[in-house]
Amino acid sequence: MTAKTAEERIRELQALVEQHNYRYYVLDDPEVSDAEYDRLFDELRAIEEAHPELVGPDSPTQRIGAAPSERFQKLRHLQTMGSLDKATTHEEMLKWAEDVRRRLDLDEPIAFVTEPKIDGSAISLVYENGAFVRGATRGDGEEGEDVTRNLRTIRSIPLTMRLAPGEKPPPLVEVRGEIYLPLEGFRSLNEQLVAQGRKPSPNPRNAAAGSLRQLDPRITASRPLAIWVYGIGAVERLELETHSQALAWLREHGFRTNPGAERHDSIESVLEACEEWERRRAGLDYEIDGLVVKVDSLAQQAALGALHQRPRWARAFKWAPTTAQTKLLGIHVRVGRTGALNPWAELEPVEVGGVTISTATLHNEDDINRKDIREGDTVIVQRAGDVIPQVAGPVLPHPEGAEPFRMPRDCPLCGAEIVKPEGEAMHRCPNRACPSRGLETLIHWVQAAMDIEGVGEKFVRKLWAAGLLRSMPDLYRLRVEQLTELEGYGEISAQRAIEAIDLSKQQPFFRVLFGLNIPHVGFVTAQSLAYHLGSVERLAAATQEEIQEVEGIGPIVAEAVADWFADEENSQLVAELGALGLRLELAEDERPAEGRLSGHVYVVTGTLEHFSRAQAQAALEELGARVTDSVSAKTTAVIAGENPGSKIEKATRLGVNIVGERGLEELLSGE
DNA sequence: CGGCCTCGAGTTCC
DNA sequence: CTCGAGGCCG
Numbered sequence: 001m002t003a004k005t006a007e008e009r010i011r012e013l014q015a016l017v018e019q020h021n022y023r024y025y026v027l028d029d030p031e032v033s034d035a036e037y038d039r040l041f042d043e044l045r046a047i048e049e050a051h052p053e054l055v056g057p058d059s060p061t062q063r064i065g066a067a068p069s070e071r072f073q074k075l076r077h078l079q080t081m082g083s084l085d086k087a088t089t090h091e092e093m094l095k096w097a098e099d100v101r102r103r104l105d106l107d108e109p110i111a112f113v114t115e116p117k118i119d120g121s122a123i124s125l126v127y128e129n130g131a132f133v134r135g136a137t138r139g140d141g142e143e144g145e146d147v148t149r150n151l152r153t154i155r156s157i158p159l160t161m162r163l164a165p166g167e168k169p170p171p172l173v174e175v176r177g178e179i180y181l182p183l184e185g186f187r188s189l190n191e192q193l194v195a196q197g198r199k200p201s202p203n204p205r206n207a208a209a210g211s212l213r214q215l216d217p218r219i220t221a222s223r224p225l226a227i228w229v230y231g232i233g234a235v236e237r238l239e240l241e242t243h244s245q246a247l248a249w250l251r252e253h254g255f256r257t258n259p260g261a262e263r264h265d266s267i268e269s270v271l272e273a274c275e276e277w278e279r280r281r282a283g284l285d286y287e288i289d290g291l292v293v294k295v296d297s298l299a300q301q302a303a304l305g306a307l308h309q310r311p312r313w314a315r316a317f318k319w320a321p322t323t324a325q326t327k328l329l330g331i332h333v334r335v336g337r338t339g340a341l342n343p344w345a346e347l348e349p350v351e352v353g354g355v356t357i358s359t360a361t362l363h364n365e366d367d368i369n370r371k372d373i374r375e376g377d378t379v380i381v382q383r384a385g386d387v388i389p390q391v392a393g394p395v396l397p398h399p400e401g402a403e404p405f406r407m408p409r410d411c412p413l414c415g416a417e418i419v420k421p422e423g424e425a426m427h428r429c430p431n432r433a434c435p436s437r438g439l440e441t442l443i444h445w446v447q448a449a450m451d452i453e454g455v456g457e458k459f460v461r462k463l464w465a466a467g468l469l470r471s472m473p474d475l476y477r478l479r480v481e482q483l484t485e486l487e488g489y490g491e492i493s494a495q496r497a498i499e500a501i502d503l504s505k506q507q508p509f510f511r512v513l514f515g516l517n518i519p520h521v522g523f524v525t526a527q528s529l530a531y532h533l534g535s536v537e538r539l540a541a542a543t544q545e546e547i548q549e550v551e552g553i554g555p556i557v558a559e560a561v562a563d564w565f566a567d568e569e570n571s572q573l574v575a576e577l578g579a580l581g582l583r584l585e586l587a588e589d590e591r592p593a594e595g596r597l598s599g600h601v602y603v604v605t606g607t608l609e610h611f612s613r614a615q616a617q618a619a620l621e622e623l624g625a626r627v628t629d630s631v632s633a634k635t636t637a638v639i640a641g642e643n644p645g646s647k648i649e650k651a652t653r654l655g656v657n658i659v660g661e662r663g664l665e666e667l668l669s670g671e
Numbered sequence: 672c673g674g675c676c677t678c679g680a681g682t683t684c685c
Numbered sequence: 686c687t688c689g690a691g692g693c694c695g
Contacts, residue, residue, distance in 0.1 A: 336681065344682095355684055363681085363688080388682055388686060425689065520691080522679045552677080554692045632676055 006051050010059075013044035017060040018159065025156040025226070026256040058131060058159045063152055064221050071215070072145035075136040077124055078174050078234035082141060082309040084292065084316040090271050093293070096315050097267035103312070104300055111296040113243050114273045115261040117316055118228050119287040120180030121209040125151065130161040130169030137212065141309060150212055153221035154179065162254035174233035175255060181208040182285045185224035203323065203380070204287050229255040230292070242296045263296060274317050281319075290318035323382040324357075325395060326350035331362065331375055331405055333412055337440030337517055341407060341418065341427040343368060345379070345391050352381055352389060360389040364425045365407045374402035438471065439464050441517045445472050448523075449515030450504040455497055462486065472515070473576040475501055509535070509583045516574070519560040528552055529561070535585035536574055540565040595624030596670065603631050605648070606641035608661050619668050631656060639664045 004012075020037050024030040030037075041061070048055045055061070087093050101110060122138040135151040136144035151157055161169050181189070186204040189211075193201065201207035211223040232238075232246050240246050244263050251257045260277070264270045274291055281288050295301055295313040304312040327348040334342045343362040350357055360381060362368050373379060377394040407427045410417055416431035429436070442460045446452045463469040468482055478501065483494035510530035514523055521529065532550045533539045539547075539561070548558040564570055578584045602625055604616050611619070616639065617627040631638055631650045637657040640648055651658050659667075 334681095338680075340680080342681070357683075359683075361682060367688095389684095390687095520679070524678060552692070556691060628677075630677070634676070 006047055007054055010044065010047055010051065010054050013040055013047070014059050016040055017044055021060060021155045022158065022162070022254055026158075026254065057152070060159065063155065063159075064218065072147060072213070074139075074143050075134065075146040076143050077136065077139075077141070078126065078172075080141050080309055081122065081124060081138045081144075081176070081233070082306060082311055084314050085310045086290075086316045086318050088318055090274070093271060093274070093315065093317060094267060097270075100295060100300075100304065100313070103304055109266050110300070111242075112264045112267065112270050113247075113261060113294050113296050114264060114270055114277075114291045115230060115258055115294075116228075116277060116281075116284075116288040117290040117292045117318070118178040118180050118258070119203075119205045119289045120178040120228075121205070121212050123147070123151065123177060123179055123212070123227075124233060125157065125175040125177065127161060127169070127173045127175060129171055130163060132157065132159050137209075145213065147212055149217045150214060150220040151179075153217055154225050154227060156226050156256045158254040160254075162252070169253075170236055170238040172234065172236040173238065174235065175229055175250065176231045176233055177227045177229035177255075179208055179212055179225055179227050180204065180286050181211065181223065181225055183287070184285060189223060226286075227256055228258045230258070230261075241298055243294050243298065243301070244296055246298075278319050290316055292316055323380055323392070324350045324352045325378055325380055326357075328373065328375060328377045328379045328391070328394075331368070331373075333408060335411060335413055335429050335434060335436035335440070337437055337444050338519060339428045339430065339432075339434065339437055341411075341429065343405070343407070345373075347379070347381065347391075350381060357381055357389045360391050362391060365405065365427065366425060368405045372396075372398075372404070374398050374404060376402045442469065442472065442475070444517060445515040446475070449511050450507050451511075452504045453500045454493075455500055459497065462488075471573065473573070473580055476505070476580045476582075505581045505583070507583065509586050512536075512577065512582050512584065513539075516564075516570075518564045520557040521561065525553065525557065530586055536578070537585070540571060540574070595622065597667070598624030600625045600636040601634055602627050603629060603635055603638045603647060603651075604641075604664075605638060608639075608641035608664070610661065611664070616664060620664075623668070637663070639667075 017037070017040055020030065020032055020040070023032075024037075044059070045061050048059065048061055085096075087096060097110070104110065123135055124138070124144065125135040126133050132152070134146060134148045135157075136146050136148075138144050152159065161173075163169055181204045183204060186201070186207050189207055190201060201210065207223075208225060211220055211225055214220045229250050230247070231243070232240075232250070238249070240249060244261075247257050247261055260280075262273055264273065270293055277288070277291055293315045295304065301311070301313040306312060328345055329348055330346040331343050332346060334344060336342055341364075343365065345360045345362050347358050347360060362373065371391070371393045373391060373394050376399040379394050380392040382390055382392050407418065407420075411429040411431065411434060413436045414429065414431050414434040416429055416434065418427050419430050420427045431437075439460070442464070443457050446455045446460055447457065460469065463478075463486075466486055468478065469475060478498060480491070480494045480498055483489045483497060484491060489497075508530075510527045513521065513530055513536075514526035528550055529539060529547075533542060533547075542562070544555070544558045544562040547553060547561050548555060550558075553561075565574075574584070597620060602620055604613050604620075604627060608616055620627050625636075628635075631647050631654065633654050633656070635651070635654075635656045637659050638647060638651040639661070640658055641661055648658060650656075
């Protein structure tokens, strides 16, 4: 047996390393360990070092980046990179589809392809005889910058096309794609920049574009950029009929195409996809700001043509942005019902994701300073998880003279000295008589605990301001005349409010317990305490050790409960509530049911057709099941209605069963 | 002690 | 929804 020549071994190793790059970066399905990959890579590099004349630009070792260049050369695209017309409403999309149908003069349905619109940096890659020869940024659409050396560092860009045995590559293919930075990579990049005392990047798109335009390819190589390929520009000797075929061709030839591309037979189906993806976007590890919608048939595309370099056969459907920049006018502090100090941001009103945001929570002092947010900053506001606005961070530099945030030393409401227990994130006002705590406790009572219809935060604030309300018992002593004297209350609405308050006396014991605002006692723990101890009397008499016997209650919660009842003022309060006729012991029907579903745990998510969430929960609990709202490995099944949220994803990951409304019905009927 | 699993608490807009 | 922290299991 003759030893392989160095050249043969180099070719072999290059092919192997690229194969593993492909499995890892394109398919996300590696077939060898990292250590094995490193071993092959090191061997390849060693032989190449000994034989530099055998190293071509296609070698995977060349991906680590060459020496910096002075500036980028201009590069003319083989085919114009047009931009897309945008649409933001379903009406606009329908109008476009109608226009397409009319221009094509067709009665049969038109097929469309939708794909996620990646918020990154558009590029064009030229392959000659299957080899990547050059690539450029979009630029003005006619001419971009030659960033070939940087693109070579991106592992998900094939240096050579994958070919079937005996297949001849087309002499020329211009591949179009979007370079992006996965969110994880964006976060670590920013951490790194901040650690180096440099400005963090405001968003992943800027970070991707910036990384791609580094004059030193070694910097680009250090950033975890990736590509989604979405189409073909100029091409020679390749016959395709549809855009879907083009995507399949690209995938087969080693390019990373987005798995979210879908073919649709009608515009209605396209619109459904637009809605569905708006929900799915939060679960992706990269940013998308809409869907690109294309007419599938290339012949139809050609017939439709373009207007001012904007193809008539495609639209970018864009959602309202979920991040925006605005000015942080001030940082204020609120005191919650537990005495915790919550800093919040007063913002110059700005539209984010279709709603106007003017305030946002800032959580705690550490969080503010970790993000380095200061009054007067321009900040990035985002709506995380679809709803709750967050201040993501400042756009540096800070304005002249802006100081880091410091929590006030004294309570802004009662002046008591603020404390911050060792190891805790929150500052607290220790004054149990602090007016904010009384007010917040009342709001908690009427809203969360007793759920009094028509009596909410506004009602409580108004009566508090009028001096009519200082504690829960006051609420039950209110008279209609007192309300009608206030502005905004007529006879009827006053009557109604008083009746609703009176009705709330019938609420079960555990709700009263929940409403008392005992530290660490929320909805679930209150139920648990109520079931196990049965009455306020027994609870108040119980020692910490006895309370701790209750399942799910440890020393900290037990101590908090015992301490609360040991307080004279609190026992007074409980006695008063009892005298007013509130329930202070467990009624017979309040015990958790034992039944067919005992021991099973369900999570209900999304909108059900025939039940409200609460009804579904009640029906399941009646059969002995437990219903929680976080999916874990212990969950028996997730019951998903329409528009389920991120819970589905977690359930899938954990291998938890997912059933629809049908499944719930079968469960309840015992089938 | 570490790693789940739960629960508590605070929260925005209309 | 998300974070932080308590409870519990191995």
